[in-house]
Amino acid sequence: MNLRALTRGDAAVAGAAVLLFIASFLPYWTLSCSGAYCANIDTSQNAWSTALFPILPSIYLLGIAAAALILVQRFQGPAAANRQVLGLRLDQWGTAFAVTALWTSIWALGGGSTGPSVSHGFGAWLGFISLIVLAGAAAAGPLVPALKAPLVTDRPAVPYQGGYPTPGQPGQPQPGQYGYPVQGQDPNQAPAYGAQPGGYGYPAPGAPGPAGQPGPQDITPAPVAAQPAPAPAADFAPFWFAVPAPRTLAPKDNPVGAPIGELVPGTWYLAVEQRGTALVAQLQDGTQGVLADTSGIQRG
Structure with missing residues (x-):
């Protein structure tokens, strides 16, 4: 139903x-x-x-x-x-x-x-x-x-309209604190996570170490081999879409199996994954399946 x-x-x-x-x-x-004879009528x-x-x-x-x-x-x-x-x-x-x-x-x-x-x-x-x-x-x-026209239509979720925090706002990390990169720092270099010279117990440059040991300026750090950057993730972002005609939804782990659901016009569905020309769509109850025929779909 x-x-x-x-x-x-x-x-x-x-x-x-x-x-x-x-x-x-x-x-x-x-x-x-009207009249007495109407009493029983x-x-x-x-x-x-x-x-x-x-x-x-x-x-x-x-x-x-x-x-x-x-x-x-x-x-x-x-x-x-x-x-x-x-x-x-x-x-x-x-x-x-x-x-x-x-x-x-x-x-x-x-x-x-x-x-x-x-x-x-x-x-x-x-x-x-x-x-x-x-x-x-x-x-x-x-x-x-x-x-x-459909009696009830689903609307896609409203995208997040808020901005991202900027340095200097109250309660936000400042440059050089808690791993926030310092201006001019090499982006490939690991952040210090609060271990900045002179801050949070880290010895200041030129200060002698414990028991007369040389200070930080006398220690030459060993060169660190550059780590290869991770491979970029697939360029896909979930989106809402609607179908122009009723289409069946195949099982996610067996695209040639019996249909597990049906997409109907006038309803918005969420595409959570792309497999070649096919899409993995999610129904309103959370069921996910493969939509093989993606021709003519309307993106939200």
């Missing part, structure tokens, strides 16, 4: 189904009656009343079932794109049910009254409006770009 695969059109379908369910409990018929009935059968299953329950089929198809994601029931996908069946429920609601609103004192109640009109939204979102969802 992939909740991030829902679109704005799916949200409209779900909202219309909730309104349709609420409308089924509101009065479908209202009767204006029910002046309003909702769609759940047996006297209005088959209003409930042919309008309200059919519309709710249509929304359920459409949302179930979306939750399954692209893996169920080719699954069909009697030649149609679940979302196609849902669209057909929504249009049928709307058509039945129109005919139900056009007749059935037995006199001027009987009229359709708020439940009938709210159900009709809900079915218009439901059928419209179901039919136009795959076609209108505004309805095809």
Whole structure:
């Protein structure tokens, strides 16, 4: 189940189904009656009343079932794109049910009254409006770009905007202290880490050593062989990216194994490693896998 695969059109379908369910409990018929003979007459009935059968299953329950089929198809994601029931996908069946429920609601609103004192109640009109939204979102969802847009999109993390400490700031190491390089010092020379002449117990130049031993200026340090610089790390920095179409994610330690996840459009993913033309991507739950097809990706 992939909740991030829902679109704005799916949200409209779900909202219309909730309104349709609420409308089924509101009065479908209202009767204006006055006098003593109206005492035993029910002046309003909702769609759940047996006297209005088959209003409930042919309008309200059919519309709710249509929304359920459409949302179930979306939750399954692209893996169920080719699954069909009697030649149609679940979302196609849902669209057909929504249009049928709307058509039945129109005919139900056009007749059935037995006199001027009987009229359709708020439940009938709210159900009709809900079915218009439901059928419209179901039919136009795959076609209108505004309805095809993802309902929730991930944003890449904001890069660090702060600066680095500069010498002289309070609490920061100063040149010549705690290994901070002295101005003009050879960058290949190891820092002194606080062992500066005259500082922190280090004998000053010219001062005699213990027991008359020569001071620091009399000791000639042995030359130190230059150490080879370490090889530079791979020039790669993690970045956020999005895919233009659904793509599978292979296991990190077995790129030819069974897929372990799926990347969907409208969601940002973090690339943590590059292997040739492939990327090692990280899902929202921390799972990492290899994305072999990197064509057309959008960097964040």
